[in-house]
Amino acid sequence: MSTHADTTTTMHSVRTRHDNPVRDFLSSKAASIAVFIIATLWTIPTFGLFVSSFRTKDAVTSTGWWTALSNPAWTFDNYKQVILGGTDNLQVPLVNYVVNSLAITVPATIIPITLAAMAAYAIAWVPFRGSDAVFFTIFGLQVVPLQMSLIPLLSLFSQGWSIGKVTIIPTFDNGLTLFGHQVLPAFKIAGNYAAIWLPHTMFALPLAIFLIHNFIAALPRELMEASKVDGANHFLTFTRVVLPLSVPALASFAIFQFLWVWNDLLVGMTFAGGSDAIMPLTYRLAQLSGSLGSHWELLTASAFVAMLIPLIVFFSLQRFFVRGLLAGSVKS
Template identity: 35%
Template structure:
């Protein structure tokens, strides 16, 4: 009964479950990075992104009290706020790392020699003693505090528009776009002409050219990096955007021709023959018939090529260099990991900025992806 025509296979549900699990596994870290990009550095280091929407409670690092000293009723008093720039609620506190929850908010601790310390729920402290505190080592406070959810757009402002705080991420974003967009458009334009010629034009050696294109698909690009860079230096385009576009075009051309040629071969022959009977030239057929019908394949390759060039590090470092003014996003993120490893809010925001554009491109054109990839597989 399982083989009756029109009856769905019992594996259908297993396939659906597997797809859902894969989507969740892919979406989970992306959502986490997105949420973290709006959090402050203290909250990122204190809890995971899944706790971002709830009140967080943790043991804060020790804070040494300080402030301006005044004299009141024969005693010397220091007053201040333990967390001046944060909205915190003290749950418990202590003056020793061995007992960080020794006192409740509002309680007064006796530090000896007549010195007392009071800390209220809002983080305001009062240190009082019979002698001046000048030149003395002031006590530390270990607090267990809770803080409400906090989100900010300052991370994106710092990353995209502040060269110092963002460490040049905004400039690297522009550099990456300058590399990726031409490196996607140029191969498509060239490969479309070549694919049409290999699919619908008769000339000697066409089969050998198709075989050569297929063979080039398995050639590692690392083998050609140094020789190609030497050629670029000789002709004067080394370490320039033009040289990087040329490299990406050369490395992406075999896949582009292969995909587009397979799709164009599967187009109805009658349409092209009727156009030729009506007197259309090959160029007119290509522009007015082939290109509109080949849009799914063009979009499919555009997705692959854009994702590759946007996320590329090796080709950009070799052909564009490591100059700070021309460093791409991937190279900038590598530098940030080394120089700003403690600024988690900067790292999270920079990482999400680097994947935001590829995500937008993928979701905008993903409906053409499967159609383009399966082109020519079924006659």
């Protein structure tokens, strides 16, 4: 839940730009030095991994990476195997699984954010009875652990849900027929990308709604009233006013969700149903070293290939953390 705390503080600093003692302390020299030391310590293992990824297998097993300069045995072979494939345990290059992971991660990030933003707006600004209760119920759903739902969800996807002979939720294996008309085409959820998107969406929603709601609810009331006076309905207010203003919140949640889904192994492993065609990168990485760990030298190189895309996402969205879109929109 540290991610959760991080977002709230980030959003907090976006909203309030007054000076305070904590802020002063954090920008002091002592703090900078501490941060520098901590960051260096934290980076050393990654750096070691990076150095090892360019060393031959024999060199890695016989000497430490810190002696790399005195025992030079450099090679691009690990990267060549990972990127081109074609060696005995990497027939299909790892790049294919990067594509799989993207096909899983991008929708599994966009779907929950879209739903959560709409829900958050409705709870915060559409007055209806029991909106607080709805909000707290959703918030409370966060306590449901993901692991608990693996078997029920898997069985829902593969067999639907029925009580006795009454089908409550059908499988779409034969499509959906209503009054003799084929409404939906045949579609198998189990073993398909949808089976991975759905659990990720479900488990992202409570936190996403909570975070985005906090942000949207804090928008100035005058803004909503102004758009109402201008004749905008809820949909227009949401798309034209609220969404552009919430970009920092949406982007920060997008980063967390993207990283979470990208690094996920359990959901991908359980719901991909063993199909090579949709298997995420993490699952392939977990298999890569072999049952007896004889090919673990490939892990160093593939770890960096796998890290590349989250880094790109992080750096391209990171500016939204800092930028305050609200500045000057309303007099307060």
